[in-house]
Amino acid sequence: MSIARALTGAVGAAIALAAFAAPAQAAEPTPPPDARPMIIDGSEVDSAPWAARLFVNGQENCTASIIAPEWVLTAQHCVEGAGDGVSFNIGNVDQTQGEKASAKPGGVHIHDTADLALVNIDHAVQTEYAPLGATGDVNVGDTVQTYGWGATCTDKPEIECQSQILKVANVDVTDIACQDYRGGTAVCATRGDGIPAGGDSGGPMFSNNKQVGVASTSDRQQNTAYTNITEYRDWIKQLAGV
8 A cells, every 4th residue: 555645734624634645546545644744854945936825714724836817726635625715825935925815716626537726816916927847848867846835844733833934845756657646647756855745735846947746645755746737738728728
């Protein structure tokens, strides 16, 4: 059985707890809270205008990226069942700052088979949007960058050690056609100078300054899987136009 876990940093959000842990290969019952993954190491980010901190009913929950004036990209397991209770702080590395935006009524769109979601927000945000990669923009052997506001400890409750400042970790790509939490096509990678996990769900993976992945699972130690968005560009374009 895989030890990979969904990366959600729930901090009390019921929807996050419901989808908190699942192997990259197949769905299974939710594990106990102490199985939650934590981000370790990496470094703080100075600037990330495309960054979006995701809240569910006002509680910090996941990471995301804004890809168009009214569209935010994140993971399915971050928003499933959250209804219109999804909101964001956008454009600032400090999760308490940034432009506030909320999901429009009915604005949460979930992919049928991959751990992806697009959220249509209630107003246009003017910033530098995350540029999306295409086929060939990520390859086995690449060192890529992963971003998130995840927890930075394993010996305390997540809420006590969520990173206030966005962090980045380098990871090394081992596969570009593995599986995400829902069985979708993923980019799998091993730890470089850090490993993404709890609270980093939905956050971006960048290769050569283009977003190629969305955080789905991690084993907290060595391995992580990001939904390979280069395989889902038609779906993204159909909804968000990019």
